[in-house]
Amino acid sequence: MSLDGFIEGPRREIDWHQGDDELHRHFNEELAGMGAFLDGRVTHELMADFWPEADRDPADDGPMAEFASIWRNMPKYVHSWTLRRADWNTTVVREVVPEEVRALKEQPGGDLALGGAGLAASFAALDLIDAYRVYVHPVLIGRGKSVFPEEENRTALRLTGSRTFGNGVVELRYERAGR
Numbered sequence: 001m002s003l004d005g006f007i008e009g010p011r012r013e014i015d016w017h018q019g020d021d022e023l024h025r026h027f028n029e030e031l032a033g034m035g036a037f038l039d040g041r042v043t044h045e046l047m048a049d050f051w052p053e054a055d056r057d058p059a060d061d062g063p064m065a066e067f068a069s070i071w072r073n074m075p076k077y078v079h080s081w082t083l084r085r086a087d088w089n090t091t092v093v094r095e096v097v098p099e100e101v102r103a104l105k106e107q108p109g110g111d112l113a114l115g116g117a118g119l120a121a122s123f124a125a126l127d128l129i130d131a132y133r134v135y136v137h138p139v140l141i142g143r144g145k146s147v148f149p150e151e152e153n154r155t156a157l158r159l160t161g162s163r164t165f166g167n168g169v170v171e172l173r174y175e176r177a178g179r
Contacts, residue, residue, distance in 0.1 A: 002137055006144035007117055016139045018167045023135075024063035026165070030133075032070050035109035038101075040116030041080035044090070047071060047115075052088055077104070079119050096122045105130075121149045131175045132157065138168035 001007050008014050031037075039047065052072060055065035076090040083092050093100075101123070105112060114120055114129065123129050134147070156177035163171045 001134060001147040002139050002141045002144075004140045004142065005146055005148070006141050007147045009141050009144040012145075016137065016141055018137045018139070018169050020165075020167050021063050023165050023167060023169055024067060026163075026171075028063055028067050028070060031067070031074070031113055033110050034074065034113045035107060035111060036075040036077060036104065037071075037113050037115060038077045038079070038104075038119065039114075040119035041078060041083050043116035043119070044076065044078040044080075044083075044086065048086065048088060048090075079116075079122075096126060096128070098126050098128060101126075101128050117145060117147060117149070121151075124148075124151070124155065125153075129176070131160070131173065134172045134174070136170045136172065138170075 002016065009016070037047075051068050054060070054068035057065075072088055074089065076086075076088065077093050078086050078090055079093045079096060081094060086092050096119070111131075114123060120129070157174035158177045159172065160175050161171075161173040165171070
C-alpha cells in the first residue's frame with residue numbers, strides 16, 4: 001500500500017509499486033510456504049493474466065520467474081459470484097462461509113495468503129483474519145482504493161515484526177491482540 005493507505009490509484013493504477021529483486025525474493029520465501037492463496041476475482045484475474053507464463057523465457061531466471069512456479073503450483077481459492085471456472089490449480093468459491101474458511105485454516109500445509117481488498121474486508125468483518133502483513137511503499141498517491149474500508153468495529157493489533165527493504169518499502173507484521 002502507499003504511505004497514505006491506498007492499494008491502487010483512482011484509475012486502478014499500480015505503477016507506483018516499488019518492486020525489485022530483493023522484495024520479490026522475500027515474497028517468494030514467504031509465499032512458497034503457504035498452504036493456499038485465497039483471492040478475490042479481480043486479484044486472481046490479474047495474477048492469472050501474468051504469472052502462468054512469466055517464466056517461459058529462459059533469459060528470465062530471477063525471482064519473478066521463480067514466483068511463476070510457486071503461483072502455478074499453489075492451491076488457489078478465488079471468491080467470485082461471476083467467475084464460472086478458473087485454471088491453474090484454482091477452486092472457485094461463491095461466498096465466504098466462515099466454517100469452511102476455518103476448516104481450510106485447520107488443514108496442514110501452511111498459512112493462507114489472503115489477497116484483494118474486498119475479500120479481505122469480508123474476512124475481517126467475519127473475524128477470519130489472524131495476522132496482517134502490510135507492505136508500505138514510500139509514495140503518497142493522494143487518492144484511490146483504500147487498503148482498509150471504513151469499518152464500524154475496532155480491531156486491536158499487536159506489532160510482531162517489521163523489516164525495511166533497500167528500496168524503502170517497509171513490511172509491518174501484526175497479529176490480532178489477545179490471540
